[in-house]
Amino acid sequence: RKEVEQDPGPFNVPEGATVAFNCTYSNSASQSFFWYRQDCRKEPKLLMSVYSSGNEDGRFTAQLNRASQYISLLIRDSKLSDSATYLCVVNEGSGNTPLVFGKGTRLSVIA
Amino acid sequence: GAVVSQHPSRVICKSGTSVKIECRSLDFQATTMFWYRQFPKKSLMLMATSNEGSKATYEQGVEKDKFLINHASLTLSTLTVTSAHPEDSSFYICSASTGSNQPQHFGDGTRLSIL
Numbered sequence: 001r002k003e004v005e006q007d008p009g010p011f012n013v014p015e016g017a018t019v020a021f022n023c024t025y026s027n028s029a030s031q032s033f034f035w036y037r038q039d040c041r042k043e044p045k046l047l048m049s050v051y052s053s054g055n056e057d058g059r060f061t062a063q064l065n066r067a068s069q070y071i072s073l074l075i076r077d078s079k080l081s082d083s084a085t086y087l088c089v090v091n092e093g094s095g096n097t098p099l100v101f102g103k104g105t106r107l108s109v110i111a
Numbered sequence: 112g113a114v115v116s117q118h119p120s121r122v123i124c125k126s127g128t129s130v131k132i133e134c135r136s137l138d139f140q141a142t143t144m145f146w147y148r149q150f151p152k153k154s155l156m157l158m159a160t161s162n163e164g165s166k167a168t169y170e171q172g173v174e175k176d177k178f179l180i181n182h183a184s185l186t187l188s189t190l191t192v193t194s195a196h197p198e199d200s201s202f203y204i205c206s207a208s209t210g211s212n213q214p215q216h217f218g219d220g221t222r223l224s225i226l
Contacts, residue, residue, distance in 0.1 A: 032212050043204050043217040096143035103154040
């Protein structure tokens with residue numbers, strides 16, 4: 001199985017800061033892309049899907065560059081509650097195929 | 112609301128015990144579910160793909176006789192950790208997708224501690 005590489009963490013930022021996470025994937029045939037967040041000792045929760053056209057959900061913006069095999073997540077106006085591990089996740093198939101996870105990037109937003 | 116339910120959320124038992132974990136899809140049918148394991152401060156690792164009505168597909172290094180998977184209905188997959196030992200202590204999570212190219216949703220996870 002091919003890999004998903006993420007920025008090493010941790011990221012420690014003050015409240016209100018803008019923070020960007022990057023991710024690259026090695027399988028050019030990958031079909032769908034996601035960002036999940038995982039809180040300590042909890043299951044991953046879907047944050048957002050990622051599309052080539054880019055998509056925004058409130059303070060969160062995700063971008064996909066298929067040519068560069070690069071995915072990004074931008075968080076604006078960071079809140080304390082944004083503290084979590086952010087997982088870059090790739091589905092290499094088109095149907096019900098297993099996800100490939102990055103190792104995650106830990107974010108700590110500090111008051 | 113949750114689309115995948117997992118039970119139990121926490122198990123503490125003695126070495127040698129077999130433990131069954133259930134994963135249910137809520138309000139949708141899941142012909143395929145996935146079982147993952149996560150050790151502390153490590154990434155999720157796929158253990159097996161559970162296929163309704165057929166044998167599960169195990170990842171390399173995962174013992175199929177140790178981790179029994181049954182997917183007898185379109186809404187339920189079970190993972191049984193047989194004769195569990197302390198090294199099996201981990202966070203076990205299942206997931207299922209509501210459709211092709213749709214994101215997968217995870218169950219709440221089961222924290223297994225073998226004494």
